Amino acid sequence: MSNAKAYSAASATSPLASDTIERRDLTEQDVQIEILFCGVCHSDLHMVRNEWSVAPTVYPIVPGHEIVGRITQVGSAVTKFKPGDLAGVGCMVDSDGTCPQCKAGLEQFCPNMTLTYNSPDKHLDGVTYGGYSDSIVVDQRFVLRVPSNLDLAGVAPLLCAGITTYSPLRHHGVTKGKKVGVVGLGGLGHMGVKFAHALGAHVIVFTTSPDKKEDALRLGADEVVVSRNLDEMQQHVNSFDFILDTVAANHDINAYLNLLRLDGNITLVGAPPKPLEVAAFSLIMGRRNLSGSNIGGIAETQEMLDFCGEHNITADVEVIPIQQVNEAYDRLLKSDVKYRFSIDMASLKSE
Structure with missing residues (x-):
């Protein structure tokens, strides 16, 4: 010893x-x-x-x-x-x-x-x-x-933080030509943006803070959506192949489920302290998938x-x-x- x-x-x-x-x-x-x-x-x-x-x-x-x-x-x-x-x-x-x-x-x-x-x-x-x-x-x-x-x-x-975000991106086939969302721009989110960009995806960051736009673009995002802006969110309904949700606070998961295309997937890597409420129709209407991932x-x-x-x-x-x-x-x-x-x-x- x-x-x-x-x-x-x-x-x-x-x-x-x-x-x-x-x-x-x-x-x-x-x-x-x-x-x-x-x-x-x-x-x-x-x-x-x-x-x-x-x-x-x-x-x-x-x-x-x-x-x-x-x-x-x-x-x-x-x-x-x-x-x-x-x-x-x-x-x-x-x-x-x-x-x-x-x-x-x-x-x-x-x-x-x-x-x-x-x-x-x-x-x-x-x-x-x-x-x-x-x-x-x-x-x-x-x-x-x-x-x-x-x-x-x-x-x-x-x-x-790296492997926590890399693993679901790889597992769900993120590559060139895919439209990928990253919810949150913190320790996990900023790595998700870097990886999705390097994998060739079109990357959109969702944030509640408009002042994070410049940094999101610097990290590799193609677009930034302020999630509190309903008009901006509506422009992306039924269009995402994959969304990586890195937020550890309580939030409306259905707002992001509705952005997924047919058979799209949203993966949770953040861990909110309270259970998220999932509306059945948010999943049913697009055969959408909600999953989680761990390192x-x-x-x-x-x-x-x-x-x-x-x-x-x-x-x-x-x-x-x-x-x-x-x-x-x-x-x-x-x-x-x-x-x-x-x-x-x-x-x-x-x-």
Whole structure:
């Protein structure tokens, strides 16, 4: 076992603060990663504050599942990586490998998946600790290769926000000639716009904020619709092949269902706190589909990273030192960031 510097929270009301945690010794299949950057995901905030009853938080908690770093050591049976390689770790660090989902490359739906943090740790007595730390040890099966041409601070959020938006776009066949909508222009939405544009689709952003139009166009949108403007919405009825809904607040899903063409699909990746009311006729009249999506499997996440390398895609980030993470959480609640925070973990060295 070895010690690692980290930031943890001791309770739902405690701020994140400097801590020392234990990392396991390498097994023959493990790699050790020096963490260079870790993205801040909204789910980090929810977990730190124990706001999800379906996944009660075990304290102390070390969050962080958007990890980019450099491999410093490998186990004796590791074949995929060597010391010095750039590597990424996303939302999961293990699965059973035997269930139908794992065999299909859909580890994110494994009933025995191990999350990167706050998940029972089969190697140590306790739960897994995440990327708000200077190092991590992970099974090579759950480590990703990071393209060397990309800015590492902007790569970190790809491991969650990136794959969360890339996966449904690919699954539902978004390509050149498709008309695609992106609802919301936040941490998820801005990645959805970049990916849909790079895939060749005609991209339309839906936002409640007219002042986001210029930025949406900069990110790759072809058009911007202010969703509160009924005339603008009406112009697009029955016309979309696919809509990616990234909004985590309560909203009228039927307004977007009615924009889908025959057999069109709208996929939820945002998670509103209350159930959305769906009008049956919004689905029936166009044989429309309402679905959801959750990150992606390891192979698809690697595909996404390679795609980003080819198209020079990263998240738009504000880089912060770890000492500002509590302030970042407060700003996250106010949507006061364009579009993700990325923690420079070199700042931990001063702790």
